[in-house]
Amino acid sequence: DQQVKQNSPSLSVQEGRISILNCDYTNSMFDYFLWYKKYPAEGPTFLISISSIKDKNEDGRFTVFLNKSAKHLSLHIVPSQPGDSAVYFCAGGFQKLVFGTGTRLLVSP
Amino acid sequence: GAGVSQSPSNKVTEKGKDVELRCDPISGHTALYWYRQSLGQGLEFLIYFQGNSAPDKSGLPSDRFSAERTGGSVSTLTIQRTQQEDSAVYLCASSPTQGLGETQYFGPGTRLLVL
Numbered sequence: 001d002q003q004v005k006q007n008s009p010s011l012s013v014q015e016g017r018i019s020i021l022n023c024d025y026t027n028s029m030f031d032y033f034l035w036y037k038k039y040p041a042e043g044p045t046f047l048i049s050i051s052s053i054k055d056k057n058e059d060g061r062f063t064v065f066l067n068k069s070a071k072h073l074s075l076h077i078v079p080s081q082p083g084d085s086a087v088y089f090c091a092g093g094f095q096k097l098v099f100g101t102g103t104r105l106l107v108s109p
Numbered sequence: 110g111a112g113v114s115q116s117p118s119n120k121v122t123e124k125g126k127d128v129e130l131r132c133d134p135i136s137g138h139t140a141l142y143w144y145r146q147s148l149g150q151g152l153e154f155l156i157y158f159q160g161n162s163a164p165d166k167s168g169l170p171s172d173r174f175s176a177e178r179t180g181g182s183v184s185t186l187t188i189q190r191t192q193q194e195d196s197a198v199y200l201c202a203s204s205p206t207q208g209l210g211e212t213q214y215f216g217p218g219t220r221l222l223v224l
Contacts, residue, residue, distance in 0.1 A: 041217065043200055043202070043215030044152070045214075049212070096165060098154065099144075099151040101151040102151060
């Protein structure tokens with residue numbers, strides 16, 4: 001039972017354009033959602049979060065949108081930079097974090 | 110400052126042997142989490158500690174897996190009689206408390222390969 005799904009295993013974007021990473025969830029009990037970024041051979045690092053009572057949270061180039069009725073969230077990165085190339089995990093939290101399988105983003109110069 | 114550290118960084122073992130994985134959380138963090146990531150999978154929750162106690166062990170895949178935490182600091186994840194399906198990256202994370210929305214800080218992981 002995958003409570004958090006990231007259906008796109010990979011995404012390629014040109015530098016300067018927008019990257020949109022999508023995440024769907026099934027557990028309506030999640031209180032908050034987070035995005036983590038992971039480089040090879042490193043642990044995931046926290047990127048941005050959103051409470052379930054909000055529909056948008058912005059931090060610099062990163063914006064997370066939450067659509068509770070659709071049980072969908074997305075991460076927008078604009079403008080994308082080559083250093084953003086990494087695997088991005090979304091996670092839903094209730095009593096513990098449940099992670100998706102990740103989307104590998106490649107930003108080409 | 111010092112982040113979460115894990116040792117060893119890589120471990121190769123033979124099927125049937127026991128392994129111990131160590132996690133040193135960020136100093137002062139009361140909550141500690143263990144996850145694993147198998148090839149092509151997301152991060153799978155294993156267990157979390159609040160202080161030295163483990164309120165949630167629901168993610169441990171079998172009774173071959175156990176974990177302990179001493180002094181509210183270092184934690185050890187032990188896998189007995191390892192199987193090939195135990196091969197994965199084992200990640201440890203800590204957070205200041207176990208509050209809702211609390212950011213978890215991850216270590217670099219231990220890559221375990223069971224031959």
